[in-house]
Amino acid sequence: MSQYHEVTGDHPVLQRWASGEWVSYAQQLLTSAGYPPQDHQIDGLFGPLTQEAVRDFQGAHGLTVDGIIGPATWAALESSSSNGSGSLQLEYAAAPAIQGGGLQWTVRNSGTGPAAAGESAGSYEMYDSNNTTIPGGSVPLASELAPGTESGTLGVNLIEHTPNDGSYQASVQLGNDIHFVDYLVEHGSVRTP
Structure with missing residues (x-):
């Protein structure tokens, strides 16, 4: 996935029931990092499947597992998805x-x-x-x-x-x-x- 959704402004804290372009961007980063929502949908809706993908990502990266995308999770997602050195599996x-x-x-x-x-x-x-x-x-x-x-x-x-x-x-x-x-x-x- 080479093109991400266009987002502007500060990174918002995202949690269940959030929606919009920032959620689509987060879903793309999760997918790129190897943690897609189970339905593989990049739909801009932060439902239970996206929340579970966030929890899986957080657990695998030594972050607090709360299903919320805050500053630490944003940093890890963007680092994992844009390191330019190939995929990690x-x-x-x-x-x-x-x-x-x-x-x-x-x-x-x-x-x-x-x-x-x-x-x-x-x-x-x-x-x-x-x-x-x-x-x-x-x-x-x-x-x-x-x-x-x-x-x-x-x-x-x-x-x-x-x-x-x-x-x-x-x-x-x-x-x-x-x-x-x-x-x-x-x-x-x-x-x-």
Whole structure:
């Protein structure tokens, strides 16, 4: 997508039910960055599908996940969509799994441009047996990842987040791809059920 909607003035804060050219511009930036609304519509309407695309983008870029396009999200969208160095496409090379007492995975850059150090290589959170969400975070790439290459092992120490004995589930989101992993904590160690 080489031509964006024409917009003028300061970047407005956009949230659900907003409409207009700024929303169309944001939808184009989301699509260019690899996070199109699920219906792939660039219609200038900030509905639930655009909000979900914004949330996915925010989670993958280590931003506050609130579904609102404010200054930080605008900056990340415009940076991701106009870096001129090719497309970035991180995907799982090895899906998240319980290994060595933690949650581990690797990613591959299948795009045409480099992934910068600090780029999110997955956002995670956990859920207890009552389905209560335990906040997680984002795991950044430690170094630049060239096109066609894989990261080293990425991971999360689950005991830091879920120290009490019990059954849990972790989710790791990379772009639109989400993996869920069940695990048990027993006497300070993590294992698969």
